[in-house]
Amino acid sequence: MSSKYVDVPSCVQLIGCVAKKPQLLEDNGVYFFNEEDFTNEFHKVIFGAIYNLYQTGAQNITPNSIEDYLASKPHSLAIYKNNQGAEWLLNAKDNADTNNFDYYYNQVKKMTLLRGYDNIGVDVRKFYDPDDIFAKPEEIEKKRKRFEQLTLENIADEIESDIERVRQQYAEDSIYEGSVLLGDKVDQILEELYTVPDIGLPLHDQFTNAALRGARLGKFYIRSAATGIGKTRTMVADACQMACNMIYSLKHHKWIRNGKSQPVLYVSTEQDIQEITTMALAFLSGVNEEHILRNQYFNEDELERVRTAAGILKVSPLYIEELPDFNMRDIENVIKRNLRQHSIQYIFLDYIHTSMKILEEITRRSAGMRLREDNVLFMISVSLKDLCTKFNIFILSATQLNADYKTSDTPDQNLLRGAKAIADKVDAGMILLELNDEDREKMKELCSSLGLSHEPNIKMSIYKNRGGECNKCYVWMYADKGVCRFEGMFVTDWKYNPVQITPIEIEIGD
16 A cells, blocks of 8 residues: 655655665664665665665676676566666666765655554654645645654654653543642551552562662662672672572572562663573572583583573563663663563663763754763763653663772762762662772671671672661672672671661562
């Protein structure tokens, strides 16, 4: 079925430009093409031939090279010849305006987007309506100029905003009712807390659970660390703790049940799927990741545990998305898609940092103003917290540290690389640190007095804790990074004074 949402001259120019300058088809993240960009079968055939020829090394597109490529495709060759393809191609190349390629490309992609929305029943006539015969010439020109100025994101944002507005008005009970007496719902709140205490899903470490009351919906946590300390490993452990219903206990030397599996999303901005997978296998099985990577196990038991962990991982609702270059629109779209498709409410974003795509997005939103990195990072933090509130989800992310972490006696938000303001919007702020010489001396005394058989090798500072039990304190941990397990041992304040916190084990019932 033909569509009115097509700009034929721009399609012809686009094909002529890539035939004249095939390097425009380079997969460098600037231009993206697919079959849906063209509605005419002849355009599809000739563009597809040019695209595939370039991908196989062709640098000069000619009628002969097109016909040679189509020789093994009789149906496509017939379409090409019935449309005088050779003559058409030469004319398109001669008339191609490569200096204005971006304009033609954007017009074609915008029409593709409009067709996509039109196909699912969305009315897009406010952007482009060639059938509006009653519109005045000045109105048509005004709409044409507006359409040319809009980007793909502008159009998508405007349509999604319209849909969201209708959803809020007719599908959600979100009508503002004005002020109410604070005590009106006190009985209801107490009853809810009596039935279900305000405690979230379990993170891996029980002392952290006690301090933060678990991973609570609507909250945004940050756990920062220097390179190599364990940002990703602790995050993988927490994700598996929620998503997997069996974990091997190194203490009891057996597999133990871990409660009901919960859908979890892990968004990776640095590591690939294989790296995350081997960490998850190491955590679940209690087998050092190096043994898995080298395929060199101490004994048959280790191999069998890894195989069992692989089986658990296969049936666990632990989803991963790779976003090496992202902006906030990408993050929001990933979250909304996984909410819709997998009912996910617990999200781990492995690293907050700036990227070219984020800088471009914020530059557009700020009308071309160039913002400092600290402003950009703060805006990312605000956006993540807004997503937590808007969708009632939990997000845990991480940042790098600046050089001051090596000497600071107050490990708080001032150690976050790029901007301490990142922590302004978080509900819990943590920093993983290696022990220094003073720590080691103090730990010898403290562990001896507590009768502990071994000493911690990592400390986690909790510098912000909205609604939690402790603040400005250390959770002292023993970290076995090879199996991604960071186990809390006890808690002190920043001056090494013990803090009485009872570790809690949060169980997820069936």
